[in-house]
Amino acid sequence: MKTRDRILHTSLALFNEEGEATTTTIDIANELNISPGNLYYHFKGKDQIIAELFQQYEQAMRHTLTAPLERPLSSDRSTTEENWYFLYVVIEEMYQYRFLYHNLDNLLHRYPDIKRGFKRLLQLKRAALYAICQTLLQQDVIDAKDQQLLGLADNMTLNLTFWFSYEALVHDNRPPQVTIHQGVLQLLTMVAPYLGDEELSFYHHCESIYITMVAESGQGSR
Numbered sequence: 001m002k003t004r005d006r007i008l009h010t011s012l013a014l015f016n017e018e019g020e021a022t023t024t025t026i027d028i029a030n031e032l033n034i035s036p037g038n039l040y041y042h043f044k045g046k047d048q049i050i051a052e053l054f055q056q057y058e059q060a061m062r063h064t065l066t067a068p069l070e071r072p073l074s075s076d077r078s079t080t081e082e083n084w085y086f087l088y089v090v091i092e093e094m095y096q097y098r099f100l101y102h103n104l105d106n107l108l109h110r111y112p113d114i115k116r117g118f119k120r121l122l123q124l125k126r127a128a129l130y131a132i133c134q135t136l137l138q139q140d141v142i143d144a145k146d147q148q149l150l151g152l153a154d155n156m157t158l159n160l161t162f163w164f165s166y167e168a169l170v171h172d173n174r175p176p177q178v179t180i181h182q183g184v185l186q187l188l189t190m191v192a193p194y195l196g197d198e199e200l201s202f203y204h205h206c207e208s209i210y211i212t213m214v215a216e217s218g219q220g221s222r
Contacts, residue, residue, distance in 0.1 A: 011028050012097065015053075051114070061093055061124075067128075087187055101163075126157040148194075159186055163186065
């Protein structure tokens with residue numbers, strides 16, 4: 001791995017685990033066992049590292065979030081299950097760059113370019129979630145009115161955006177798979193009141209998986 005890539009990889013790990021605000025370029029250089037001058041050769045400061053990490057994140061998320069807009073889910077498979085896997089992928093990708101969400105307001109205030117990028121992603125998240133809800137409605141998986149669909153998409157977008165902040169306040173050091181699975185389950189919980197009996201069985205199956213994961217991790221469910 002090239003030094004530049006190692007810097008980005010290590011910075012991402014430190015930002016996620018220690019927090020972006022408290023991590024310095026000296027910390028990153030020490031973790032890599034390189035000189036600060038070597039790091040400075042590749043990045044003129046932490047701002048450049050954060051900007052490039054966000055570019056990576058935005059590119060990955062845009063690729064994922066456009067899927068339900070460009071390729072509607074097929075009707076010959078369980079649509080609820082397909083959506084569960086899609087949301088799982090979304091939250092997994094968000095988790096890889098979770099430092100962006102742990103101090104979101106402060107970060108957006110300091111980096112106007114990232115704020116504009118977050119707004120673009122927020123609009124894309126909402127559009128993707130609304131497209132999913134429309135597909136579920138068209139395939140008679142859910143029963144909801146137009147305004148209800150808009151509210152459902154907004155609530156799911158809100159939950160998705162602030163899930164990691166909420167989770168970090170409620171639970172300390174939960175296994176990643178538990179945090180991710182519950183995040184998906186919370187989104188499905190918003191859809192659950194509109195589901196039919198067949199689709200509800202899959203939702204309850206997801207609940208059971210989550211309960212088992214929590215029990216195996218030795219932590220409470222809430």
